[in-house]
Amino acid sequence: MAQKPSIPKGTRDFSPSEMIRRNYIFDTIRNVFELYGYSPIETPAMENLSVLMGKYGEEGDKLLFKILNSGDFINKASDKHLTEKNSTKLTTEISEKGLRYDLTVPFARYVVQHRNDITFPFKRYQIQPVWRADRPQKGRYREFYQCDVDVVGSNSLLNEVELIQIIDEVFSKLNISTVIKLNNRKVLQGIAESFNQPEKIIDIAVAIDKLDKIGIDKVAEELEKNNVNNELILFFKEKISNESFSIDELGKLFEAKNSEIGKQGISELNYITTYISELGLKKSTLELDFSLARGLNYYTGAILEVKACNVEIGSITGGGRYDNLTEVFGLKDISGVGVSFGADRIYDVLLQLDAFPKTTNTSTELMFVNFGEKEEKYCIKLLQSLREKGIKAELYPSSAKLKKQITYANNKQIPFVALIGANEIEENTITIKKMNSGEQVKINFDELVNLIRS
RNA sequence: GUGGUUGUAGUUCAGUUGGUUAGAACGCCUGAUUGUGGUUCAGGAGGUCGUGGGUUCAAAUCCCAUCUUCCACCCCA
Numbered sequence: 001m002a003q004k005p006s007i008p009k010g011t012r013d014f015s016p017s018e019m020i021r022r023n024y025i026f027d028t029i030r031n032v033f034e035l036y037g038y039s040p041i042e043t044p045a046m047e048n049l050s051v052l053m054g055k056y057g058e059e060g061d062k063l064l065f066k067i068l069n070s071g072d073f074i075n076k077a078s079d080k081h082l083t084e085k086n087s088t089k090l091t092t093e094i095s096e097k098g099l100r101y102d103l104t105v106p107f108a109r110y111v112v113q114h115r116n117d118i119t120f121p122f123k124r125y126q127i128q129p130v131w132r133a134d135r136p137q138k139g140r141y142r143e144f145y146q147c148d149v150d151v152v153g154s155n156s157l158l159n160e161v162e163l164i165q166i167i168d169e170v171f172s173k174l175n176i177s178t179v180i181k182l183n184n185r186k187v188l189q190g191i192a193e194s195f196n197q198p199e200k201i202i203d204i205a206v207a208i209d210k211l212d213k214i215g216i217d218k219v220a221e222e223l224e225k226n227n228v229n230n231e232l233i234l235f236f237k238e239k240i241s242n243e244s245f246s247i248d249e250l251g252k253l254f255e256a257k258n259s260e261i262g263k264q265g266i267s268e269l270n271y272i273t274t275y276i277s278e279l280g281l282k283k284s285t286l287e288l289d290f291s292l293a294r295g296l297n298y299y300t301g302a303i304l305e306v307k308a309c310n311v312e313i314g315s316i317t318g319g320g321r322y323d324n325l326t327e328v329f330g331l332k333d334i335s336g337v338g339v340s341f342g343a344d345r346i347y348d349v350l351l352q353l354d355a356f357p358k359t360t361n362t363s364t365e366l367m368f369v370n371f372g373e374k375e376e377k378y379c380i381k382l383l384q385s386l387r388e389k390g391i392k393a394e395l396y397p398s399s400a401k402l403k404k405q406i407t408y409a410n411n412k413q414i415p416f417v418a419l420i421g422a423n424e425i426e427e428n429t430i431t432i433k434k435m436n437s438g439e440q441v442k443i444n445f446d447e448l449v450n451l452i453r454s
Numbered sequence: 455g456u457g458g459u460u461g462u463a464g465u466u467c468a469g470u471u472g473g474u475u476a477g478a479a480c481g482c483c484u485g486a487u488u489g490u491g492g493u494u495c496a497g498g499a500g501g502u503c504g505u506g507g508g509u510u511c512a513a514a515u516c517c518c519a520u521c522u523u524c525c526a527c528c529c530c531a
Binding site: 135141313345401403410423440 | 455456487488489490491492504521522523524525526528529530531
C-alpha cells in the first residue's frame with residue numbers, strides 16, 4: 001500500500017558512521033579557522049531573490065532553487081505573463097525567496113546589513129549547506145556543505161597569504177596532499193588589455209579555464225568562436241599553455257604594452273609567492289597557473305583553487321578576492337577575500353585515499369548488560385557515575401536475551417561490556433568482558449575507570 | 455537545460471527467443487548454546503521485479519510516460 005518514501009534528486013541521508021566521518025572533517029576545518037582568528041556566523045537557508053539574482057551570472061540564476069510565495073500566489077500573477085508562459089517574468093511575480101547558492105553572497109549581504117555592528121577587518125567563518133538546481137553527478141550534489149572563511153575590510157595581501165596557510169593547515173591535518181593553484185584576475189585582465197580586447201575578459205576567462213580539460217586547441221577554437229583576435233589566441237597557444245612560460249616573461253609583456261592592471265597583478269602574485277616560500281608549506285605545493293580563471297564573475301584579484309593529488313575529482317577548495325561584492329548592496333570600498341572548502345568532496349577524497357582515522361572515539365565505550373529490574377536499578381547508578389567521569393556508557397534498555405544484548409554491543413563496536421548479576425551485586429564487583437579478546441575480568445569501580453581510560 | 459545510462463529481497467547482483475511457484479551470496483530472525491558476540495551447523499522470514507499506463511492467451515523481459523541512478527556537455531564544491 002504505502003509507497004516507499006524517497007528523497008529529492010541530488011540529496012542524501014547520512015548514517016551514523018557517515019556522520020562521524022563528516023564531523024571529523026567539519027571539526028578539523030573549524031579548529032583551523034578558529035586557530036587563525038575567525039569567528040562563526042550563520043545565515044538563513046533562504047534569502048530574498050533580489051539578494052541572490054544576478055550575482056552568479058546568467059547560468060547561476062538558472063541554478064537557483066526558488067521558493068513559491070505563500071498563499072494564492074497564482075491569483076496575484078499577471079494575466080499577461082501567465083498567458084505568455086514566460087517563466088522568467090512569471091517567476092518574479094510568484095517567487096520572492098530562494099535557497100542560498102553559496103555562502104559568499106549571503107555574507108556580503110550580512111556585512112552590509114550589519115555594518116554598524118561590525119569592526120573591520122571582519123574575519124568570519126561559516127559552515128552551512130547550500131543548494132544548486134544542477135544535474136547531479138558523482139561529487140556533485142543539489143545540496144552540499146561549504147565551509148567558508150573570508151575577511152572583509154582589508155586590502156592587505158597578507159590575508160591571501162594567511163588563507164593559503166589555512167588551506168595547507170587543513171589538508172595537512174586531514175592528511176591530504178594538495179596542489180594549490182594561484183592566479184590573479186588582474187593578470188587575465190592585463191592580457192586582454194594588452195591585446196586590445198579588455199571587453200572580452202569574461203569569454204577569455206571561461207575558455208582558458210578549461211585548458212587542462214580540453215587542451216589548447218579546443219580552447220583556441222572556443223576563443224575564435226567568441227571573436228577574440230588572433231594575436232591573443234596565438235599568445236595563449238605559444239605562451240600560456242607552455243609549461244616553461246614564466247611570470248617574468250609575462251611581466252615584460254605588461255611593461256611593453258604598458259598595462260597597469262597587468263603589472264599590478266604580477267606584483268601581487270610575486271608578493272604572495274615570496275611570502276609563502278619564506279614561510280613554507282607542510283603538505284601542499286603552491287603553483288602559479290595563468291590559465292586558472294574560475295567561473296564566478298565577482299572575483300577581481302587573486303584567485304585560487306585546490307586539487308587533491310592522486311584523486312580524480314574536481315577542485316576541493318576554491319576562492320579569491322572580490323572588491324565589489326558589497327557595493328551591489330550599497331556599501332562601497334570594502335574589499336573581501338575568502339576561500340570555500342567543499343566538505344562533500346573532501347569526504348570522497350578521504351574515502352578514496354582511505355585516510356579517515358581508524359579510531360573514532362565518538363561511540364560508546366562501555367555497555368551494561370540488563371539482567372532484570374533489580375540489576376537494572378543497580379547498574380543505572382554506576383552508569384551515572386561513569387558518565388560523570390566523562391566515560392561514554394549506556395545500559396541496554398530491556399532485559400533481552402543475553403545473546404541479543406552482546407550482539408548489539410558487538411555490532412556497535414563497543415569495546416567493553418559489563419555483566420552485573422546477583423553474584424556481582426552481592427560481591428560488589430563488576431564482571432567486564434573485553435570484546436576484542438573475549439577475556440573476562442572481575443574488578444571494582446575504580447579499576448573499571450582506569451581500564452577504560454588506559 | 456542537451457544527449458546517453460540505470461532501477462529485481464535489507465545489501466550486492468543473476469534471471470535464456472516473453473511461458474508454471476522470480477533465484478544466489480551476504481545480512482536479518484530462530485534453534486543447537488536458558489549468564490556470553492565475532493567461527494560452525496540446522497531451520498525460517500523477507501519481492502504487487504522503481505511507479506503508472508499499453509501490447510499479448512501470457513510481461514521482470516516488448517512499447518510509452520514518469521521518477522530515480524550514473525556519465526558526457528554546460529557549469530561548479
